[in-house]
Amino acid sequence: xxxxxxxxxxxxxxxxxxxxxxxxxxxxxxxxxxxxxxxxxxxxxxxxxxxxxxxxxxxxxxxxxxxxxxxxxxxxxxxxxxxxxxxxxxxxxxxxxxxxxxxxxxxxxxxxxxxxxxxxxxxxxxxxxxxxxxxxxxxxxxxxxxxxxxxxxxxxxxxxxxxxxxxxxxxxxxxxxxxxxxxxxxxxxxxxxxxxxxxxxxxxxxxxxxxxxxxxxxxxxxxxxxxxxxxxxxxxxxxxxxxxxxxxxxxxxxxxxxxxxxxxxxxxxxxxxxxxxxxxxxxxxxxxxxxxxxxxxxxxxxxxxxxxxxxxxxxxxxxxxxxxxxxxxxxxxxxxxxxxxxxxxxxxxxxxxxxxxxxxxxxxxxxxxxxxxxxxxxxxxxxxxxxxxxxxxxxxxxxxxxxxxxxxxxxxxxxxxxxxxxxxxxxxxxxxxxxxxxxxxxxxxxxxxxxxxxxxxxxxxxxxxxxxxxxxxxxxxxxxxxxxxx
Ligand code: SF4
Ligand code: SF4
Numbered sequence: 001x002x003x004x005x006x007x008x009x010x011x012x013x014x015x016x017x018x019x020x021x022x023x024x025x026x027x028x029x030x031x032x033x034x035x036x037x038x039x040x041x042x043x044x045x046x047x048x049x050x051x052x053x054x055x056x057x058x059x060x061x062x063x064x065x066x067x068x069x070x071x072x073x074x075x076x077x078x079x080x081x082x083x084x085x086x087x088x089x090x091x092x093x094x095x096x097x098x099x100x101x102x103x104x105x106x107x108x109x110x111x112x113x114x115x116x117x118x119x120x121x122x123x124x125x126x127x128x129x130x131x132x133x134x135x136x137x138x139x140x141x142x143x144x145x146x147x148x149x150x151x152x153x154x155x156x157x158x159x160x161x162x163x164x165x166x167x168x169x170x171x172x173x174x175x176x177x178x179x180x181x182x183x184x185x186x187x188x189x190x191x192x193x194x195x196x197x198x199x200x201x202x203x204x205x206x207x208x209x210x211x212x213x214x215x216x217x218x219x220x221x222x223x224x225x226x227x228x229x230x231x232x233x234x235x236x237x238x239x240x241x242x243x244x245x246x247x248x249x250x251x252x253x254x255x256x257x258x259x260x261x262x263x264x265x266x267x268x269x270x271x272x273x274x275x276x277x278x279x280x281x282x283x284x285x286x287x288x289x290x291x292x293x294x295x296x297x298x299x300x301x302x303x304x305x306x307x308x309x310x311x312x313x314x315x316x317x318x319x320x321x322x323x324x325x326x327x328x329x330x331x332x333x334x335x336x337x338x339x340x341x342x343x344x345x346x347x348x349x350x351x352x353x354x355x356x357x358x359x360x361x362x363x364x365x366x367x368x369x370x371x372x373x374x375x376x377x378x379x380x381x382x383x384x385x386x387x388x389x390x391x392x393x394x395x396x397x398x399x400x401x402x403x404x405x406x407x408x409x410x411x412x413x414x415x416x417x418x419x420x421x422x423x424x425x426x427x428x429x430x431x432x433x434x435x436x437x438x439x440x441x442x443x444x445x446x447x448x449x450x451x452x453x454x455x456x457x458x459x460x461x462x463x464x465x466x467x468x469x470x471x472x473x474x475x476x477x478x479x480x481x482x483x484x485x486x
Contacts, residue, residue, distance in 0.1 A: 030152070031225060031287035033135060034145035034279070038306025047123045048132055056177070059184035063087070066405040067439055076186050088366065089440070091403065093373065100362045107358060109234075111351035113241045115343065117248045117324075121235065122301035127227050130178070130220035131285065137170045145282060171221045172213065179212030225286040229297050236296075245342045249300050250325040251280075251291045254334040259291070273317045280304035280322055290322060300324075372408075373401030374465050374474040383481045390453035392482045398445045400465055402437040410435045410465040412447065417480055419455030423448045434468070449480065456482050 061073035063086055070077060075084040083090040083098070090097050109120055121128060142148045142163050154160055183205050184192060195201050201209075219227055228235050242248075256274035274291065281289045283304060286297040290304050308322040329339035379395035387393055402408045411433045414420050422432045425446040430436060437443035451459075464475040 028226060029287065031285065032145045032148050032282075033285045033287075033303075034282040034307075035139060036279075036283040036303050036307045036310070038303075038309055040302035040306050044123055044132065044301065044303075048129050051124065051129050052133070056181045059181060059189040069405075069440060070188060072188055074185060075188070078186060089403070091401070093401070094369070097362070097365060100358065100365065104355070104358045104362065107351060107354050110241050111348065111355060113238050114243070114246055114345075114347050114351060117242070117246050118235075118238065118298070118300035119247075121228060121232075121299040125228075125299075127219060127232070128299065128301070130174075130216060131224050133174065134171055134220040134224075135285070137174070138167050141167045141170065168221070171217050174220075175213035175216040176209065178216045179209045182212055183208050225297065225299075228286065228299055235299075241347070243345065243347060244328040245326045245345055247300075247324045247326055248294050249290055249298055249302065249304065249322065250294070250327070250330045251322050252320070252325075252330070252333060253291075256291065256321050273312070273321050275311065275315060277311055279307040279311055283307040294327075369403075370472075370474065371403035372465070372467065372472055372474045373403070374463065374476045375399040375401070376463050376476045376478045378478055378481070383484065387450070390456075391450050392453070392456040392480075393448050393450040394480050396447045396449065396463070396478065398447050398463065400435060400437050400443040400445070402439065402441060402443065405439045407439055408437050409468040410437065411468055412445075413464050413466065414449055414461055415464055415475070416461035417449075417451065417455075417459050419452040420461075420480075421450050423450070435465070451480060451482075458482050 058074050059072065062071050063073035063084070065071055065084075070080075070084060072084065073086050075082075077084065081092050112119060138148065142151055151160055151163060180196070187205070192201070192205070223231070251274075254272075256272045258270070258272055259274035259276040260271040261276055278289075280291070281287070281304075283306070284290070285301060285303065286299060288295050288297045290298060302324065304322050305320075305324065309319045312319050312321055325333075325339070326341070329341075332339050375398070377397040377399075379397075383394070385393045385395075398412070400410055412422060412424075412435060414422060424430055424432055424435075425448065428436070430445065432447075435443060435445055447463075459480040460477060461480060462475045462477045464473055466473045
């Protein structure tokens with residue numbers, strides 16, 4: 001039965017409910033997917049193992065960095081305001097790189113969807129991967145589809161209690177390690193694990209672990225296909241990326257219909273290849289019947305393809321009654337024409353150009369990324385000070401960003417303002433010609449710029465820092481104020 005069949009059309013509801021109030025709500029029927037084997041199922045297992053392996057193990061990868069810098073290859077260091085990804089270190093000012101990565105990922109997803117349909121949903125999405133894992137655990141403990149249905153219908157007894165309890169405990173355990181792995185991306189993994197075992201974990205970390213454990217448990221254990229059908233926005237708008245040449249899961253109506261049970265060769269002659277065994281429906285994780293045509297619930301996981309192929313093998317018919325195909329090819333086959341595959345289409349070409357452009361821009365941004373920066377903040381109060389000799393002085397907070405892994409010495413100059421002299425207020429031994437900034441850090445300096453009374457007027461000028469060793473420089477424009485108002 002398809003998901004859509006659970007909801008009567010308005011007219012049907014009127015008829016069937018004559019004399020009683022019309023019911024517009026139907027409870028969600030629980031789906032009991034059956035185990036299946038085949039090429040796509042094997043591929044899904046491989047994807048699941050690789051994705052989970054990357055997710056759980058990545059925080060333990062080490063990457064040598066100088067000094068006190070963390071040696072975790074992938075780390076989002078919130079207190080230190082840095083993100084580390086192998087050789088790349090992203091500062092808060094470089095959040096555009098993160099935006100670039102997200103845009104790249106989105107366009108890649110659009111590109112893949114326009115070519116291969118919902119393969120992301122069917123094989124790689126977190127919801128699919130974790131739901132698959134939870135279903136596997138459920139199947140190992142409670143048995144396959146029929147056994148699980150029987151168990152759910154059976155009265156409460158010892159077998160039901162221990163099987164259900166073990167399933168839920170296993171799900172919670174997976175939820176805990178999933179949540180634990182997530183927080184490892186924000187902390188030094190070995191230290192955090194040690195802290196967890198010593199009970200010294202912070203409340204924030206604990207709250208995240210509990211919250212993510214529960215969300216994994218609920219999403220993969222209970223919500224499952226309903227997340228894809230009702231919650232995921234991508235499922236709703238991805239049809240905008242489809243065209244008639246996009247791969248979808250299709251049932252070959254011309255070959256399969258009229259469907260009918262295998263009742264002997266004579267009767268079979270008038271029937272199509274579909275023996276109406278419903279195996280394709282039983283294995284479907286979203287509980288739909290793909291023979292009714294493409295439906296929004298279909299995540300293109302291909303399990304019905306494996307199921308039907310196994311049936312076709314058994315009855316000695318050619319495979320691929322249900323298969324990945326394009327809408328155009330399904331129509332061509334129905335008309336007896338040869339199917340064709342068009343990979344180069346306007347939208348795939350647009351997406352390729354867009355991806356190449358974004359990749360080039362991001363690569364350029366990363367390669368030309370300066371390891372030196374200057375921020376200047378003019379004093380707000382007082383805006384200026386008139387000295388006893390008539391000269392005007394303005395105060396500035398200066399931040400010098402040193403992204404390199406060595407201590408740097410800088411010279412500060414002002415450009416575009418006449419009669420100016422600079423002074424520094426420093427508790428260290430810093431001078432205007434020797435501002436020292438430790439590696440991978442920001443140096444804060446209090447600077448005064450004084451202009452003699454002969455040249456003192458409101459001005460727009462720039463501060464510039466020059467690396468005393470490499471002569472690399474960075475400049476920032478700011479203002480000099482001599483009076484309040486116009
Ligand atoms: S119809 Fe087939 S491809 Fe679509 S979700 Fe169900 S099993 Fe997966
Ligand atoms: S598995 Fe194949 S033969 Fe069986 S009902 Fe589905 S389409 Fe028909």
